[in-house]
Amino acid sequence: MGKPLRVLIVEDSEDDAILLLRELKRGGYDPIFERVDTPAAMIEVIEKQIWDILISDYSMPHFSAPEALKLLHKSGLDLPFIILSGKIGEDTAVAAMKAGAHDYIMKNNMARLIPAIERELQEAKMRREHKLAEEALQESEAKNRALLNAIPDMIFRISRNCIIVDFKKAKDFDPLISPSKFINKKLNELFPAKVAAQAEYFLERTLQTGDTQIFEYQMESNGRLNDYEARLVVCGENEVLAILRNITGRKQAEELRLENEELAHASKAKNEFLATVTHELRTPLTSIIGFSILLKEKKTGGLNEKQELFVGNILKSSEHLLNLISNILDMTTVEAGKIKLAIEKVSVPATLDETLGLVEQIAAKHNVVLKREIDTQLDFIEADRQRFKQILLNLLDNAIKFSKKEGGTVTLIAKKDGDTAQFSVLDTGIGIKEKDIGKLFNMFRQVDTGVSRKYPGTGLGLAISKQLVELHGGMIKVESHYGEGSTFTFFLPLKQHQENAHFVRIF
Numbered sequence: 001m002g003k004p005l006r007v008l009i010v011e012d013s014e015d016d017a018i019l020l021l022r023e024l025k026r027g028g029y030d031p032i033f034e035r036v037d038t039p040a041a042m043i044e045v046i047e048k049q050i051w052d053i054l055i056s057d058y059s060m061p062h063f064s065a066p067e068a069l070k071l072l073h074k075s076g077l078d079l080p081f082i083i084l085s086g087k088i089g090e091d092t093a094v095a096a097m098k099a100g101a102h103d104y105i106m107k108n109n110m111a112r113l114i115p116a117i118e119r120e121l122q123e124a125k126m127r128r129e130h131k132l133a134e135e136a137l138q139e140s141e142a143k144n145r146a147l148l149n150a151i152p153d154m155i156f157r158i159s160r161n162c163i164i165v166d167f168k169k170a171k172d173f174d175p176l177i178s179p180s181k182f183i184n185k186k187l188n189e190l191f192p193a194k195v196a197a198q199a200e201y202f203l204e205r206t207l208q209t210g211d212t213q214i215f216e217y218q219m220e221s222n223g224r225l226n227d228y229e230a231r232l233v234v235c236g237e238n239e240v241l242a243i244l245r246n247i248t249g250r251k252q253a254e255e256l257r258l259e260n261e262e263l264a265h266a267s268k269a270k271n272e273f274l275a276t277v278t279h280e281l282r283t284p285l286t287s288i289i290g291f292s293i294l295l296k297e298k299k300t301g302g303l304n305e306k307q308e309l310f311v312g313n314i315l316k317s318s319e320h321l322l323n324l325i326s327n328i329l330d331m332t333t334v335e336a337g338k339i340k341l342a343i344e345k346v347s348v349p350a351t352l353d354e355t356l357g358l359v360e361q362i363a364a365k366h367n368v369v370l371k372r373e374i375d376t377q378l379d380f381i382e383a384d385r386q387r388f389k390q391i392l393l394n395l396l397d398n399a400i401k402f403s404k405k406e407g408g409t410v411t412l413i414a415k416k417d418g419d420t421a422q423f424s425v426l427d428t429g430i431g432i433k434e435k436d437i438g439k440l441f442n443m444f445r446q447v448d449t450g451v452s453r454k455y456p457g458t459g460l461g462l463a464i465s466k467q468l469v470e471l472h473g474g475m476i477k478v479e480s481h482y483g484e485g486s487t488f489t490f491f492l493p494l495k496q497h498q499e500n501a502h503f504v505r506i507f
Contacts, residue, residue: 002030005117008045008079010056010068012037016107020055020084027114038062042071051079053117053124058085058092058104069100078127080120084113154244157235160207162187162200165239195219199230199242206232206240216247227251289318341384341471343496348378348414348421351385355392356412359400367407368400375415382496387468392423394461395488399427408485416494420474424489432480440478441466465490472496 002025011017017035024031034045037060054072058065065083072081083096083104093104102123103116157166167182188196195217202213213232218225226248235241292315294300296308303311356370363370381388392412399410408428415422432440441462469476469490480486 002028005029005031006050006052007031007033008042008051008054009033009035010037010042010054010060010063010065011035011084012057012060012063016057019107019110020113023110023113024117027117029117036063039067039071042068046071046075046077051077052121053080053082055082055084058083058088058096065096065101066099069096073100078124078131080117080124082113082116082120151243153246156182156242156244158187158199158203158240158242160203160238160240162196162203164190192219202230202232203240203242206234207238210234289315292318339471341387343382344385345380346383346385346388347380349374351389352392352412352414355389355396358393359396362397363400363410366400366403368403369407369409371409371411373411373413373415378414378416378421381421381492381494383472383492384468387472388492391465391468391490392425394465395425395490398461399425399429399486399488402486403427403429417491419494421492421494422489423492424487426485426487428485431482431484432478432486433482434480437478437480441476 005024007024009017009020011020014035017033021031021033034048036042036045042063054068056065056068065085069081072079080103081101083093083101084107085104086107088096088104088106096104102120105112105116151168155168156164159165164182164185164187182190187199190196191199198215198217202215205211206213214229216227216229218227220226226246227250229245229247231243231245233241233243292311295303295311296315352372352374356372360370396410396412403410409426410428411424411426413422413424413426466476469492472492473496474490474492476488476490478486478488
């Protein structure tokens with residue numbers, strides 16, 4: 001059985017077609033064929049199946065080889081096209097070959113047919129393989145281009161003599177500058193002398209060792225000095241691929257990280273210093289307060305009116321200073337993460353009454369009326385009793401201190417809200433401007449700042465209160481209307497469920 005050959009025969013003579021098929025069989029082929037003699041018939045069968053070769057008579061009553069060749073080209077198929085004619089002039093044959101025919105054979109010289117078919121089939125196979133290889137290459141190049149374009153870096157291909165062979169610009173590169181501006185240019189034509197010298201040194205080192213070389217440099221771009229990293233890798237025998245990356249952002253981030261580390265170290269040193277100083281100050285200050293109380297109570301002898309005034313001032317100033325020192329010590333302890341909360345079952349009504357009792361005198365001095373509203377369902381919470389009182393005292397003290405000249409009202413409200421306790425301190429004082437609310441919980445900050453401020457204080461009370469509330473797993477917020485008053489509200493969980501390194505349970 002012969003080799004299968006799918007042959008499309010363009011021939012009006014059935015006898016000539018039979019002679020052609022006989023010759024194909026004699027040449028070792030088993031032809032699968034269709035015979036057509038009109039353009040319409042050829043269009044119909046050419047799409048019906050895959051063909052290996054097309055053999056056409058030159059001239060027919062309703063068709064011709066040139067017309068068949070045009071139809072074949074129009075179809076986009078790459079088939080060997082052989083003209084088989086009884087009579088064809090040399091000029092006509094040459095014209096047909098120029099138009100795309102692969103060979104022409106005279107019917108009286110059929111011995112040439114089989115060798116021509118085999119040659120053209122082989123060449124067609126080679127053309128197909130070449131086309132597939134080209135398509136694969138184009139696809140590969142397209143993928144490589146896509147990969148390169150996805151890389152945000154600049155990429156140079158540089159020859160051993162420091163000439164740029166190819167260039168891919170970075171995404172943030174000036175779109176008006178064409179890559180052709182760089183190609184066939186030497187490094188010292190495009191880069192500052194120092195940078196070019198660096199690049200030339202590392203280029204030669206890369207080619208000599210075969211190892212990747214990395215160096216950094218600075219260069220002005222778009223009016224600003226940027227930092228770049230150059231990574232050089234071998235690309236072929238005498239070429240290097242240079243990948244340039246803008247690392248300005250990375251450098252700035254690293255500098256910021258180092259600055260933050262320095263600030264953290266400085267803050268730690270500051271806290272340690274403040275803790276040491278405040279601790280050292282408390283002992284002599286406590287003695288001053290103790291002796292002042294003894295003098296005031298006349299346990300060491302009588303005092304005249306002027307002496308009593310002086311002792312009173314000493315005691316008042318010392319207590320104010322002790323309060324300041326205590327606040328600073330609290331803040332440094334909280335910031336250092338060293339504070340421990342002694343969690344116990346705390347009676348809410350008793351603690352609120354006790355705290356209100358501590359501020360009664362200062363409230364009376366400012367003509368402030370104290371009120372309280374306690375939810376009967378709110379009996380106990382799990383908290384650090386001392387720190388809970390400290391939060392309440394800070395808020396009540398602020399509310400009283402920032403009351404209006406004519407006095408006002410401060411109301412302490414406590415209520416249960418699900419598994420949370422809500423505590424609010426409402427005042428009818430001077431209020432806070434909206435632009436200043438964000439500053440309230442910052443350390444050493446008061447809305448009323450400057451050497452001539454009207455209201456005394458360190459600006460630590462609210463910052464400490466916020467930290468203590470958050471250590472309990474709660475949150476604090478403020479609402480205020482300037483000139484009308486403020487409401488500070490903090491929320492604490494009724495029970496402390498979470499594991500917390502700051503908790504020490506004492507019940």
